[in-house]
Amino acid sequence: MTENEIKEKLKTYICIEIIKNKDYPLTDDETMMSGGLVDSFSLVHIAVFIEKEIGVKIPDTDLSVEKMDTINLMTERIMQELK
Amino acid sequence: MNVQSLEFFGFAAVVLALYYVLPMKKQNYLLLIASYVFYITLSYYFAIILLLMTLGNYLLGRKIEKEKPGRKWLLVGIGFNLMVFCFFKSAHFFVPEILSFISRLGLHIQTGSLKIILPIGLSFYILQALSYLIDVYREQIPAGNEPANFALYLAYFPKLTAGPIERAQTFLPKLSKQRVVDNKLLSRSFTLIIIGLVRKIVIADTLMQAVPAGLFKNPSDFSTMELVAWVTALLVGIYNDFCGYTNIVRGISGFFGIELSRNFNHPLFSRNFTEFWNRWHITLSLWLRDYVYFPISRALVRRNPSRNNPVNIALPPIVTMLASGIWHSFSPGFITWGALMGLFLVAERSLSLGRPLVPPGKKPPLRQFLGIIVTVSLAITAGIFAFFTIPNALQFLKSLFSNTAWVLPDSRVFLMIIPSLVVDIIQYRGKNELVFLTYPLFIRALLLTVALTAIFLFSQGGIPAPFVYQGF
Numbered sequence: 328m329t330e331n332e333i334k335e336k337l338k339t340y341i342c343i344e345i346i347k348n349k350d351y352p353l354t355d356d357e358t359m360m361s362g363g364l365v366d367s368f369s370l371v372h373i374a375v376f377i378e379k380e381i382g383v384k385i386p387d388t389d390l391s392v393e394k395m396d397t398i399n400l401m402t403e404r405i406m407q408e409l410k
Numbered sequence: 411m412n413v414q415s416l417e418f419f420g421f422a423a424v425v426l427a428l429y430y431v432l433p434m435k436k437q438n439y440l441l442l443i444a445s446y447v448f449y450i451t452l453s454y455y456f457a458i459i460l461l462l463m464t465l466g467n468y469l470l471g472r473k474i475e476k477e478k479p480g481r482k483w484l485l486v487g488i489g490f491n492l493m494v495f496c497f498f499k500s501a502h503f504f505v506p507e508i509l510s511f512i513s514r515l516g517l518h519i520q521t522g523s524l525k526i527i528l529p530i531g532l533s534f535y536i537l538q539a540l541s542y543l544i545d546v547y548r549e550q551i552p553a554g555n556e557p558a559n560f561a562l563y564l565a566y567f568p569k570l571t572a573g574p575i576e577r578a579q580t581f582l583p584k585l586s587k588q589r590v591v592d593n594k595l596l597s598r599s600f601t602l603i604i605i606g607l608v609r610k611i612v613i614a615d616t617l618m619q620a621v622p623a624g625l626f627k628n629p630s631d632f633s634t635m636e637l638v639a640w641v642t643a644l645l646v647g648i649y650n651d652f653c654g655y656t657n658i659v660r661g662i663s664g665f666f667g668i669e670l671s672r673n674f675n676h677p678l679f680s681r682n683f684t685e686f687w688n689r690w691h692i693t694l695s696l697w698l699r700d701y702v703y704f705p706i707s708r709a710l711v712r713r714n715p716s717r718n719n720p721v722n723i724a725l726p727p728i729v730t731m732l733a734s735g736i737w738h739s740f741s742p743g744f745i746t747w748g749a750l751m752g753l754f755l756v757a758e759r760s761l762s763l764g765r766p767l768v769p770p771g772k773k774p775p776l777r778q779f780l781g782i783i784v785t786v787s788l789a790i791t792a793g794i795f796a797f798f799t800i801p802n803a804l805q806f807l808k809s810l811f812s813n814t815a816w817v818l819p820d821s822r823v824f825l826m827i828i829p830s831l832v833v834d835i836i837q838y839r840g841k842n843e844l845v846f847l848t849y850p851l852f853i854r855a856l857l858l859t860v861a862l863t864a865i866f867l868f869s870q871g872g873i874p875a876p877f878v879y880q881g882f
Binding site for chain 1: 545548550577579684685696699700701703704705707708711712715717723726759764765766767769770771772
């Protein structure tokens with residue numbers, strides 16, 4: 328799976344399932360955790376989505392603002408595991 | 411030796427002077443020795459327990475790493491730490507209760523030998539030891555070949571008595587590299603200490619000393635307005651006490667080139683409970699999130715990924731907040747506080763189900779303001795159960811709606827809540843807790859003079875009060 332495909336998958340899931348607004352203009356560098364869009368409850372759902380759809384397990388201690396705040400950071404963390 | 415006392419600052423200054431003349435590796439030994447000396451000044455018995463806990467956890471960490479996957483040793487490690495934690499916490503809570511019950515029965519027994527004191531800081535360093543063992547098990551960190559560094563991770567004196575709760579993953583690497591203390595870090599650290607002393611000595615101590623003792627015994631003697639004012643004073647007092655403590659120890663640690671984590675981010679401006687727990691005692695909240703909430707929630711979501719599943723919504727926050735209550739104390743009041751906080755989080759989540767998500771910061775200003783009022787009011791309501799015994803908390807809530815006589819509360823409440831709010835508003839609007847450092851030199855000098863004068867004047871009242879969170 329390419330980086331862009333991962334980004335698209337994450338954006339679609341987050342807009343439909345988490346934000347509940349498929350037209351939300353989510354950008355790659357929008358701060359979702361520090362901006363209040365994604366909380367711990369939603370982050371777990373995103374982590375399980377990544378596990379099931381992309382086959383990568385992000386450790387609990389990496390589900391943090393530093394590593395998961397934006398689509399770019401999430402993708403970067405996933406790519407680390409895929410390499 | 412209290413953290414805000416002159417003795418502590420003198421002690422830190424002596425350690426700092428020695429620190430700067432030593433090479434890096436010896437600096438760590440110096441900090442370790444200094445940490446134990448500091449702890450022995452509180453009690454040699456505390457130091458012995460810390461030493462035993464350090465040895466036990468270090469050996470367990472090595473064992474977990476050696477015998478991969480080491481699950482058996484991880485369980486032994488968790489059991490060991492929880493047993494020690496429960497022994498001291500339960501003795502701290504139950505022994506006085508049992509003795510009081512026996513004396514109410516008219517029996518008189520010698521109680522000296524039954525007194526088991528909860529070592530100051532135990533609840534904090536046990537969480538740090540647990541996260542170390544779990545992270546070694548998950549292969550996120552090595553167990554390490556430097557027992558002295560691990561010992562320093564648990565004992566480091568600026569954070570020993572009441573946190574911040576650091577992680578081995580971020581703290582241990584700081585001990586293995588050269589620390590750089592430049593002018594920027596020195597000015598940040600100095601500013602943190604000054605803000606911390608103002609919060610503790612000027613605001614928190616004044617507010618806490620003003621709260622009448624009768625409030626805890628007979629809340630029905632007070633009017634609604636007084637009850638609201640005093641309980642708000644308690645919350646603001648505890649906030650400034652703990653935030654002040656954290657600022658002081660972060661500042662002191664900065665002088666050693668070791669930056670500690672932030673614990674507060676203006677919790678009284680939280681627009682909902684999720685925000686509140688991201689802003690109040692952050693290092694504890696993050697610990698509970700990573701080692702309690704996430705594992706439970708992830709296991710549940712894997713079984714049933716529905717976001718509307720009631721178990722997925724309710725169980726993780728309730729268990730996490732109950733764990734938080736128990737961590738603070740085994741008293742029924744704190745457990746009730748934890749349960750209420752968990753229920754508030756569940757209610758908040760349930761109310762937002764199915765609706766398009768709007769971040770709190772993008773809601774209309776009036777809704778944001780109402781969110782703050784509701785969140786802080788409910789946090790205070792839950793706090794009543796933590797501050798009071800359960801019967802007195804219930805009496806407090808009953809009196810809140812019945813004693814509606816118009817009696818104005820003590821003016822000190824307003825005089826001290828206002829400066830607390832002003833400092834918070836300035837930091838919040840500047841999006842920087844050290845926003846004061848960006849001011850022109852003249853303003854900075856003026857603010858420093860005012861702060862030092864206030865600290866001097868307010869510290870003339872006698873022996874400084876200990877920090878509230880050292881009691882946990």
